[in-house]
Every structure is written in structure tokens, then in C-alpha cells.
Amino acid sequence: MASATPTAPAAAPLTQTNVDYDPNIVIETQNLTKVYSDFWGRSKVRALKGLDLEVRKGEVFGLLGPNGSGKSTTIKLLLGLLFPSGGRATIFGKPTTEVSKNERIGYLPEESYLYRFLTAEETLDFYGRLFDMPSSVRRERAAQLIEKVGLKWARRRPLKEYSKGMTRRIGLAQALINDPDLVLLDEPTSGLDPLGTREMKDLILELKEQGKTVVMCSHLLADVQDVCDRIAILYQGELKELGRVDELLEVTNQQQIRVEGLTPDAQAKIAEILATSGGKMLDVSSPKNTLENLFLDIVRESQNRPGARGIIGSGDDNGNR
Amino acid sequence: MVVEEFRTFTDWLLNEGALLTFVYIMAFSVVAGLLLGFIVSSFRVGPGEAFYSVSQTVFQAVPDLLQMRWRRIWAIARLAIKENIRLFVVTVAIFVLALSVAGWFIGGGSKYPERSYIAFLFFAAQVLVSIFAVLVSAFSLPNDIFSKTIYTVVTKPVRATEIVVGRFVGFALLGTVLLVIIGSLSYVFMQRGIDHSHELSEPITADKWLPIVDGFTPDGRRPFDPRAVYESSVLTTRNNEHVHRIAIVPLDGGGFEVVADETAGHTHDVKVVESDPATQRPTLVSFGPPRGNLRARRPIYSMPRGDLPALTLTDDKGTETRGVNVGEVWDYHKYIQGGTQATATFRFSGLSPERFVDQDSVQLDLNLAVFRTHIGDLRRRIEAEVELRNVVDVAETETAQVKFVKIPFETEEFKVQTLNIPRKIKNGTIRAQGQPDRTLQELDFFEDLASGGQLDLIIRCIDQKQYVGVARASIYFHAGDESFGWNYARGIVGVWAQMLAIVALSIALSTFLKGPVVLIGAVGVIVFGYSAKFILFVADSVLIGDPLKNIWGGGPLEALYRLVYQMNLQIPLPPGAGTALIKFTDAQLLLPGMKSLSFAVPRFENFNLSNYLAYGYAIDNQLLLINLAMALSFVLGMMLLGYFCFKTREIAAA
Ligand SMILES: Nc1ncnc2c1ncn2[C@@H]1O[C@H](COP(=O)(O)OP(=O)(O)O)[C@@H](O)[C@H]1O
Numbered sequence: 003m004a005s006a007t008p009t010a011p012a013a014a015p016l017t018q019t020n021v022d023y024d025p026n027i028v029i030e031t032q033n034l035t036k037v038y039s040d041f042w043g044r045s046k047v048r049a050l051k052g053l054d055l056e057v058r059k060g061e062v063f064g065l066l067g068p069n070g071s072g073k074s075t076t077i078k079l080l081l082g083l084l085f086p087s088g089g090r091a092t093i094f095g096k097p098t099t100e101v102s103k104n105e106r107i108g109y110l111p112e113e114s115y116l117y118r119f120l121t122a123e124e125t126l127d128f129y130g131r132l133f134d135m136p137s138s139v140r141r142e143r144a145a146q147l148i149e150k151v152g153l154k155w156a157r158r159r160p161l162k163e164y165s166k167g168m169t170r171r172i173g174l175a176q177a178l179i180n181d182p183d184l185v186l187l188d189e190p191t192s193g194l195d196p197l198g199t200r201e202m203k204d205l206i207l208e209l210k211e212q213g214k215t216v217v218m219c220s221h222l223l224a225d226v227q228d229v230c231d232r233i234a235i236l237y238q239g240e241l242k243e244l245g246r247v248d249e250l251l252e253v254t255n256q257q258q259i260r261v262e263g264l265t266p267d268a269q270a271k272i273a274e275i276l277a278t279s280g281g282k283m284l285d286v287s288s289p290k291n292t293l294e295n296l297f298l299d300i301v302r303e304s305q306n307r308p309g310a311r312g313i314i315g316s317g318d319d320n321g322n323r
Numbered sequence: 324m325v326v327e328e329f330r331t332f333t334d335w336l337l338n339e340g341a342l343l344t345f346v347y348i349m350a351f352s353v354v355a356g357l358l359l360g361f362i363v364s365s366f367r368v369g370p371g372e373a374f375y376s377v378s379q380t381v382f383q384a385v386p387d388l389l390q391m392r393w394r395r396i397w398a399i400a401r402l403a404i405k406e407n408i409r410l411f412v413v414t415v416a417i418f419v420l421a422l423s424v425a426g427w428f429i430g431g432g433s434k435y436p437e438r439s440y441i442a443f444l445f446f447a448a449q450v451l452v453s454i455f456a457v458l459v460s461a462f463s464l465p466n467d468i469f470s471k472t473i474y475t476v477v478t479k480p481v482r483a484t485e486i487v488v489g490r491f492v493g494f495a496l497l498g499t500v501l502l503v504i505i506g507s508l509s510y511v512f513m514q515r516g517i518d519h520s521h522e523l524s525e526p527i528t529a530d531k532w533l534p535i536v537d538g539f540t541p542d543g544r545r546p547f548d549p550r551a552v553y554e555s556s557v558l559t560t561r562n563n564e565h566v567h568r569i570a571i572v573p574l575d576g577g578g579f580e581v582v583a584d585e586t587a588g589h590t591h592d593v594k595v596v597e598s599d600p601a602t603q604r605p606t607l608v609s610f611g612p613p614r615g616n617l618r619a620r621r622p623i624y625s626m627p628r629g630d631l632p633a634l635t636l637t638d639d640k641g642t643e644t645r646g647v648n649v650g651e652v653w654d655y656h657k658y659i660q661g662g663t664q665a666t667a668t669f670r671f672s673g674l675s676p677e678r679f680v681d682q683d684s685v686q687l688d689l690n691l692a693v694f695r696t697h698i699g700d701l702r703r704r705i706e707a708e709v710e711l712r713n714v715v716d717v718a719e720t721e722t723a724q725v726k727f728v729k730i731p732f733e734t735e736e737f738k739v740q741t742l743n744i745p746r747k748i749k750n751g752t753i754r755a756q757g758q759p760d761r762t763l764q765e766l767d768f769f770e771d772l773a774s775g776g777q778l779d780l781i782i783r784c785i786d787q788k789q790y791v792g793v794a795r796a797s798i799y800f801h802a803g804d805e806s807f808g809w810n811y812a813r814g815i816v817g818v819w820a821q822m823l824a825i826v827a828l829s830i831a832l833s834t835f836l837k838g839p840v841v842l843i844g845a846v847g848v849i850v851f852g853y854s855a856k857f858i859l860f861v862a863d864s865v866l867i868g869d870p871l872k873n874i875w876g877g878g879p880l881e882a883l884y885r886l887v888y889q890m891n892l893q894i895p896l897p898p899g900a901g902t903a904l905i906k907f908t909d910a911q912l913l914l915p916g917m918k919s920l921s922f923a924v925p926r927f928e929n930f931n932l933s934n935y936l937a938y939g940y941a942i943d944n945q946l947l948l949i950n951l952a953m954a955l956s957f958v959l960g961m962m963l964l965g966y967f968c969f970k971t972r973e974i975a976a977a
């Protein structure tokens with residue numbers, strides 16, 4: 003996957019330490035591997051095995067996989083919360099341990115790990131300070147975000163009084179405090195009610211609209227299907243599928259026909275009309291598999307034949323087929 | 324009071340090698356830390372990768388240091404404070420409770436209640452503030468890591484330096500405020516506690532005023548005030564285990580005043596309420612609050628002069644010696660024999676008149692020990708003599724005049740005794756080479772004796788067969804008093820320095836240990852710091868065989884062996900390979916290791932300056948500076964340790 007960039011990298015500016023850096027590639031991992039070990043250095047869990055990924059600027063990228071498949075591990079590796087056991091990862095062309103990359107990143111952890119004794123306002127103020135924002139900017143951003151995530155009514159209450167969904171919302175606000183270019187969302191809809199889920203998805207699409215890159219991971223297929231441009235399916239730490247959502251779900255050996263204005267009479271004659279190429283053809287396309295079916299297929303197949311599966315629907319991999 | 328520290332800050336920093344030690348320890352720790360990091364990660368990821376990550380750590384240290392922002396540090400500090408506000412309030416409440424309980428028993432039955440008060444209050448402040456400091460700083464970071472709140476923090480552009488320093492700032496501030504509250508409460512509590520007054524035990528009638536004739540009372544005593552014309556035979560009521568005498572002292576402009584004697588380190592102002600119309604002598608007086616029990620004497624101690632030590636002794640034949648040991652091992656006094664040529668010479672410098680509050684009467688304070696070889700008349704005090712002598716430059720011995728004066732006095736044991744030396748001394752002697760001594764000369768203390776600020780003070784014991792014990796701290800010029808409140812604040816600064824050191828220590832440990840382990844570790848380091856002097860002592864005794872530091876029982880392993888087998892300290896270990904191994908490990912590994920470590924840990928007992936307050940001495944600014952420098956350099960080291968440990972820690976792996 004490292005060679006996936008179609009054109010040769012542009013002549014790198016002198017300040018750029020990473021000569022391979024392409025400003026269109028926000029995240030790049032090469033053979034990224036994580037083995038959790040115990041106190042004595044003995045390996046316990048191989049959580050991620052040789053992940054090769056590229057996330058491009060402006061796309062919504064989904065990491066999909068069942069519980070324990072290594073999604074959160076991947077995100078933590080990208081953020082420098084974990085150190086890789088092998089391979090490399092870069093964000094904005096910088097190593098993941100580089101602190102300055104965080105200026106442009108927003109992160110929503112799997113659970114909102116926030117200080118329970120702070121109120122929503124204090125929370126956002128605290129994180130704003132960590133970005134060295136002056137107080138006027140902090141106040142403005144905090145008010146905007148609290149409004150946006152719909153917590154205005156509870157903004158003066160300490161987080162320990164918040165419900166799970168409310169905590170999730172303030173967690174999201176916290177991730178957006180710096181107006182980040184890259185947002186990493188770990189199970190963004192967990193704990194949200196259907197309305198909240200819808201709002202979260204709208205927000206992700208809104209971020210995409212604004213030209214931001216979003217990486218989200220989830221085990222909820224519908225979420226991923228609705229918002230992601232491309233997905234990677236992880237199973238037991240291995241990359242099983244990678245590609246555009248619409249391609250991954252395309253069923254190539256069938257066609258479907260959508261017609262309009264059929265009278266009951268005409269219905270009876272469909273076969274005939276079709277055979278004689280009569281009537282008005284509105285649309286011919288392939289029916290979509292559901293992501294659920296694809297997902298279950300992969301899981302079933304992986305259980306039967308362990309090991310990485312050929313990546314389908316790769317195309318030119320550039321997102322513009 | 325035992326004063327052992329006379330050094331100045333620059334002396335300590337440069338001549339005693341404090342700065343060098345600091346640089347050594349820092350350099351050594353950095354190199355050792357990087358090496359250790361390299362070895363550990365070599366095992367995990369191979370030497371190539373390990374070298375890469377170690378060098379990355381080094382390179383990232385620069386931006387981590389330079390890109391620290393006050394706003395981020397302050398954000399983390401504020402959070403640290405908010406997180407612990409409740410514990411803070413509880414701690415203050417505990418202290419208030421402790422005070423109200425302590426009020427029932429402190430100081431009662433003591434002649435010097437201020438000493439018990441200060442000792443207790445400083446001990447309480449030290450313990451409480453230390454516990455508070457350890458508790459808040461030991462659990463903060465581990466809790467953040469455990470609850471994973473740290474994830475949302477370190478994924479912001481926060482530097483590891485800011486996380487460590489921010490916590491330090493927060494806890495240090497919290498500790499400072501706590502200490503200010505505790506200190507102020509203590510001060511008020513102490514002042515109220517030692518406040519007392521007296522009344523006369525019975526009314527004074529004119530005949531109870533005993534006239535002083537030729538410097539003696541009718542019953543043959545010297546009056547407590549040499550100016551007194553009458554001394555009362557009626558004493559005050561007993562309060563705080565003491566009573567006062569009162570006397571009538573005539574005033575220069577006519578009239579008189581009534582004064583109380585100094586007992587238990589203080590006196591009271593006396594106001595006349597009623598007088599006998601015939602004799603004008605007071606019949607009823609009232610007493611004000613105690614005065615002088617909370618004081619801060621500013622001493623000028625003897626100092627080394629060139630190659631000459633601050634204090635030298637000569638034996639009975641007049642040759643230089645280390646002084647006589649009268650058999651008590653722990654006595655720090657050195658004794659000079661009476662009726663012989665034995666002397667103790669104290670060398671003073673810097674005795675300029677500006678340093679003295681009262682230049683017309685220079686106060687010399689003596690705190691001498693006495694050792695009697697025969698009982699003699701126990702009520703009689705041992706007679707001694709102090710000689711003041713100007714210092715003559717070696718080059719000018721031929722031409723210069725030696726001026727000296729001898730002042731005989733009676734020693735008072737167990738008490739600070741004050742000799743008031745008038746500025747103009749009548750019976751001085753001037754000696755020039757080749758001329759007979761000119762005696763009974765009037766000498767000026769500052770111009771003739773302490774000329775150029777330098778003065779030799781020679782102590783002799785007059786009584787034959789008796790000994791007078793001196794130490795460097797036992798004689799000093801009492802230049803004046805500083806405000807007790809200010810001195811008290813300086814004492815609190817000592818506790819503050821300790822608090823800073825403990826906060827930094829716990830934060831550093833908390834970057835790689837779990838909360839409870841940090842607690843144990845911090846207590847371990849503090850105990851180690853408190854015993855650093857002893858450890859050095861043992862190490863010198865076992866390793867060098869210093870005969871002055873002879874200590875039984877060997878090194879730590881040997882001591883443990885003796886403890887387990889309940890062996891007497893003086894019985895040699897059974898011969899054999901085991902003993903050899905124990906001795907080898909002690910001498911080659913444990914003791915040298917502990918000795919080196921003892922230089923990296925502050926001597927915590929030095930932070931307790933309450934003795935100065937209790938005994939009424941101004942805390943030397945130099946000493947305070949040394950303490951602060953010691954604490955701050957330790958803080959710096961701990962911050963560095965904490966930074967590296969946190970930086971290289973894989974946060975989400977916990
Ligand atoms: N800190 C850890 N220590 C040991 N094993 C871990 C740790 N975190 C996660 N794992 C294991 O790694 C695997 C992947 O976990 P994770 O990345 O959290 O999965 P998910 O895809 O659900 O986010 C799981 O088997 C999990 O048990």
C-alpha cells in the first residue's frame with residue numbers, strides 16, 4: 003500500500019524531514035504491529051498485525067471490526083498513546099510521538115475520559131488552555147461547541163451528573179475545541195440514542211463538508227455505511243478488506259432495474275417489454291449488498307480460513323473512480 | 324541550643340562543592356538514564372531501534388523544554404488544585420482539630436512553654452504538610468492514567484514537561500497556601516497559649532520593700548537588677564511554673580519604675596496601681612503580658628580567619644590541643660582545665676559598630692558547660708575569665724600595640740548568660756614591644772579592641788581542678804534582636820522547602836509507579852534522607868575505618884544478619900565464607916552505593932529550623948538560602964526524572 007500514491011511525490015520542501023510526505027496523505031501506516039506485553043516483557047496479545055493504511059485528506063475513513071479486533075489499538079498507535087511493536091505510522095508526515103501534530107488533531111476516545119469534577123464549560127476551557135488559546139477565543143469556542151452538541155442547558159453542571167450520552171457529547175465538543183483538521187473518533191455513536199446517533203452522523207458529514215479528515219472506528223455497521231467514504235475491516239488484528247464503501251457492497255453478477263409509471267397492465271408485460279427493449283429504462287445498476295452481509299461473510303470466512311484476505315475493489319484506490 | 328552550621332551560602336556552594344556535586348549527580352543521572360533506557364529497549368526491540376528511540380528522546384527534550392507555555396502549565400496546575408480542594412479543606416480541618424486538642428496539654432507545667440509550643444506546632448505542620456504533599460502528588464498522575472483521563476490530555480499539544488511541571492506548580496501552590504494557613508493559625512495559637520500574667524502573692528506593705536545596701540539585699544543576695552534600690556520580698560503568683568521578683572529602679576530624671584526580673588526567658592512590664600502616700604513605695608502593681616519569651620537574637624559567631632580555625636584550644640601547658648574529653652562521648656563541648664594555661668580562643672571578625680543595636684554596651688552571650696572534678700561549694704559558681712584582645716597583623720608584630728582587657732565572671736550553667744561589655748572599658752592594658760605594659764588604660768571596644776572588626780576572645784577557667792566546656796556556638800556577640808514574627812516566617816520557609824522537595828519527589832515517582840507504591844517509595848526516600856548523616860557515618864566507619872566514627876555492627880547486610888540472629892553488636896561474626904560474603908557485599912556494594920545516594924537526597928532534618936525559634940535565635944539567612952538551594956536543586960532533579968519517565972512511558976499500555 004505504500005506505493006499507492008499514483009504520482010511521484012512532489013519535490014519536497016527543504017524543511018520537510020520526511021521526503022515521502024504527501025500533503026494529501028494525512029495518515030500513513032506501514033506494517034504497523036502491536037503486541038501487548040506484560041510487566042516482564044512477555045507478549046500477551048497480538049492486537050494488530052502488519053497494518054498498511056493510507057488515509058487521505060478530506061475523506062471519512064471507517065475502521066470496522068468486531069470487538070477486540072484492534073480498532074482502538076490502531077487509533078491509539080496513531081496518537082502516540084501506544085508505541086508500535088513493529089512498523090511505522092505517521093500523521094501529517096510526522097512521527098506519532100511528535101507532540102506538535104496534536105495541534106491539528108481532535109480525538110474522541112472510546113469512552114469520554116473527562117474530569118468528572120469539572121462542568122462542561124470548565125472542561126472546554128481546560129482543553130482550550132492546552133491549545134494555548136487566549137481566554138476570549140476559549141470562551142467563544144466553548145459556547146459554540148456546547149450549543150452544537152446540545153448541552154447548553156447543562157453547561158454549568160459537573161460531568162459526574164451527566165448521562166452516558168451527554169458525556170459523549172461533551173467528549174465530542176472537547177475533540178473539536180481546536181477546530182482540528184483530522185478528527186479521530188473511537189466508537190462515536192456508542193451510548194447515544196437514535197437521535198443522538200443521527201446528529202453525530204450529520205456532524206461527521208458536516209466535518210467532511212468543511213474539508214476535514216475523519217477517521218472513525220465502530221462495530222456498528224449502519225454508522226459506517228452511512229457516513230464513510232472508505233473503510234477498512236479489521237478482524238483479530240488483521241486487515242481483511244479495504245476500499246470504497248460503494249464498491250465493497252457492489253454485487254457484480256446481478257443487475258437491477260428501476261422503472262416508473264407502471265400500470266397493472268404494464269406490469270404483466272414487463273418481461274415482454276424488456277425482451278423487446280420497449281418502455282422507458284430509468285436506471286440500471288447493481289443491487290447493494292448490505293454491509294451486514296459483507297461483514298458476516300468476512301467474519302465467517304476468517305473463522306474458516308485464518309489469514310489476510312485479498313483486498314477487493316481496490317481500483318486505482320484514489321477515491322475517484 | 325546546638326548550632327552546627329556556620330557556613331555561608333557561597334562557601335557551601337563553591338568550597339564545599341555543593342554545585343559540583345549537583346552537576347555530577349545531574350550528569351551522571353542523565354547518562355545512566357539514557358544508558359538504562361537503551362539497554363531496556365534493546366532487549367525489547369533490538370539495538371538499532373533502541374538507539375533510534377533513545378536519540379529521539381534526547382532530541383525531543385529540547386522542544387519539550389523550549390515550547391513550554393505558561394498557559395498550559397497553569398491549566399494543569401489549576402486542575403491539580405481543583406482535584407484536591409476537598410483534601411485541602413479536610414487537612415485544614417484536621418489541623419484545627421489537632422490544635423484544639425493540643426491546647427489542653429501543651430505547655431502546661433513547663434517553664435518554657437514556648438519551646439513546647441514551637442516544637443509541637445512545627446512538628447505538626449511538618450507532618451501534616453508532608454502527608455498532604457505526598458497524598459496529593461502521589462495519586463494524581465496514577466489516577467489520571469488509571470481513569471484514562473490522561474488520554475484526552477496527552478493528545479493535546481501538551482508537553483511531558485508541562486504535565487510534570489504543571490502538577491508541581493499546582494501542588495506547590497496548594498501546599499504553600501496550606502502552610503500559610505497552618506503557620507498563621509499556629510502563630511496565633513502559640514501567642515495565646517503562652518500569654519499569661521501574674522499578680523502579687525500578697526499585698527506589699529512598705530516593710531516588704533528590702534533596701535539594697537552596697538549592692539546586696541539584707542539577706543545577702545545580689546539584686547537581679549544592679550540598678551535596683553529596693554527589692555520586694557513578696558514574689559508574684561506562680562504561673563506556668565515560675566514566679567518573678569520585682570524591684571524599684573530609680574529613673575534618671577527623678578521618680579522610679581518597678582521592674583520584674585527575667586525568669587523562664589521573659590519578663591513583664593509592671594504598672595504601679597497604688598502607692599503608699601508616706602513612702603511613695605508601690606503597694607499594688609499590675610503585670611502586663613510576657614515580654615522577651617519570643618525573641619530572635621542575632622548572634623555573631625566566631626569565624627575562621629585565614630588558615631586559623633574559628634576556635635582553638637590550648638592545654639594546661641599552653642600547647643594547642645583538641646581539648647579535654649571529660650568522658651561523655653556525645654558531649655560536643657571541649658573542656659579547658661582551670662587554674663592552668665589552658666585556653667579557648669574564639670576568633671571574631673566583622674564586629675563593626677553598625678551591626679550592633681546597642682553600641683554603648685556590647686552584649687556577649689555565653690553558654691558554657693561546667694565539669695567539676697571536686698564538688699567544692701556547689702552553690703558557688705565556677706569562676707572564669709574572658710579576655711578581649713585586638714588582632715595584630717603578623718607583619719606588624721614589631722610595631723603594633725597589643726591591647727587587651729580581662730573580664731572575670733562567674734559561670735552560670737545551663738543558661739545563656741550575658742556579659743554586658745561597656746564600649747569604654749576602663750582597665751585595659753596596652754603592650755608594645757620593648758616597653759612595659761601600660762595598665763588601667765581606657766579602651767574603646769570598637770576602635771581599640773575590635774579594630775577593623777577583628778577580635779580574639781580568650782576564655783580561661785580560674786578555679787583549679789574545675790573544667791569549663793566550650794563549643795563554637797557557645798560564645799557569640801549578641802548584636803541585636805530581629806522580629807520574632809519574621810523569624811517565625813523563616814522557620815516556615817524551612818518547612819516550605821521540605822514540602823517542595825516532597826511534592827517533586829512524589830510526582831517523579833508517580834510517573835512510573837502506582838499511587839500506593841509512590842507513597843511507600845516517597846516515605847522510603849524521606850527516611851533515607853533523614854538518615855543520610857547516619858549512613859555517611861556508618862560508611863566512613865566501615866569503609867575508611869575512621870577512628871572518630873567508630874560504630875559497631877558493620878554495614879546494612881551485617882546489621883541485618885545480627886538483627887535476625889539477635890547477635891550482640893560487639894561479637895565478631897563467625898568466620899567463614901558467609902561472613903566474607905556479607906562483609907564484601909557491605910563494603911563493596913551496599914555502603915558505597917548508599918553513600919553516593921545519600922548525596923542525591925536532601926537531608927530532611929535540616930529543614931526543621933524550629934530549634935532556632937524555640938531557643939530564640941534568628942535563623943541565619945545563609946542557612947535558609949542553603950536549605951532553599953538544596954530543596955530547589957532536588958526539585959529540579961526530580962522534575963527531570965519525572966519528565967523522562969513520563970515521556971518514555973507508553974500511556975495506554977497500562
Ligand atoms: N492495554 C491492553 N493490554 C493488553 N491487551 C489489550 C490492551 N488493550 C487492548 N488489548 C487487547 O487487544 C485487542 C484489541 O483491542 P482493541 O484495539 O481495544 O479492540 P477494539 O477493536 O474493540 O477497539 C483485544 O484482544 C484486547 O483485549
Ligand SMILES: [Mg+2]
Pocket residue numbers: 070073074075112188189
Ligand atoms: Mg475499541
